[in-house]
Amino acid sequence: MPLKSLPEYERLAEAAHGHLCAGQILGLRMALHGVQLLGMDDPAGVDRKRLVTFVEIDRCATDAIPVVTGCRLGKRALKFRDFGKVAATFCDLRDGRAVRLSARESSKQRARELYPEIANKNQQQMRAYRELADEELFESQWVRVRIGPEDLPGYKAPRVVCAECGEGISFKREVARDGRVLCRACAGERYYEPL
């Protein structure tokens, strides 16, 4: 399934996300620009094993990215780095190339300039984000991303069991502490407190 048109992606994104909004359109445009810069025309099909995407915010735009790229958290092809930025890095595993795109701060202002008559900000931005050139929407930079084998899709390794809580741990996420093998929670990285 080669790349589709933006309206087609919008329909798919709306179904996946529950509504269509400016953030979704920005995310779709970002993903399309990213895969095009990498020269991939079938990211969710033929090229699906080539692509890993890092996203930097947990907002609407992030939900739209897998609609184009096919990269999903459960396939280990979508990585979340919580930097609070509307930005994503698209990595081509085959060619070892990666491009990071970030949404320009000026894009909201550009939307106001283009469609001052549209009072609703979301509608104004949706319209503008469909039409603005990639360069007006995004800053792009070629980067190097080092992805260890344990972070790649398809990585296989024996599961180990935490010496403290007894839960199984995959993908080398265990921690050695005083001669014992612990999960990250028991090693002190717990984000929850047992009641």
Ligand SMILES: [Zn+2]
């Ligand atoms: Zn949304």
Ligand SMILES: [Zn+2]
């Ligand atoms: Zn544990």
